[in-house]
Amino acid sequence: MRGRSLLAGVLVGIGVAGFVDEAVFHQILHWHHFYDRGTSTAGLVSDGWFHAFSWLAIVAGLFMFADLQRRRASSRPRVVGGALLGWGGFQLYDGLVHHKVFGLHQIRYGVELLPYDLAWNLAAVAGLVAGTVLLLRARRREARTS
Template structure:
């Protein structure tokens, strides 16, 4: 049997997991739609043919939607059981989106060189990309810290 503390911790962690998954998926979706499709600045993998780039974009797009769908299933379950913590969830979403964007900007762009945001003008875009990521993470962490002792709204009812 769960202790009262364990009963609260699980929904708190599930709020964070749901928010992080949705945040990762939204960041991947925006990256894919804006930079890969609309602006056509790059593909997920630019070290091969255009067909390989398009295929890699498809896999990337599927990954993003899988993260959103999984996060939204958790979100719906939290809502159904009146365990949603909106500020905590929003903080986790920002940490997920910012964390994914920072990972993309540092690991994928610079370390692995899978692609750049925009070729031939990298530095301004890298600075903007990673600054926005750090800001999202900072605001998200602030919200998570601010809500660390909160309990789900439906707890105890």
């Protein structure tokens, strides 16, 4: 069940990262769409699919977590560590692959991108590091009690 706790957290983390990106950067700030290389209609449709994917990941992760809770088998450090890994991994994938490799969109347009890229990707790395530290601590704690 430890692996399921981790997976539940990863799914929630991916979903939250996508939801925050969509709500804040796409809808509130209007900095970009998921796909900016076409018409505004294509951008809006791509945002809709991205939003649906984000919510699907959150719902799947929460169902897994609820099942683990019902069985009294969840590992809180693994869920939280997984959520940080999911969030950081998604953020880094988005920042490197979507933004730079595929050029689907940039964080913002009409500005110097380096500070935005650094902030985006360093935040992702911080999430990955924090999640890894939590998971390593959980593993050590579990090894001592076994």
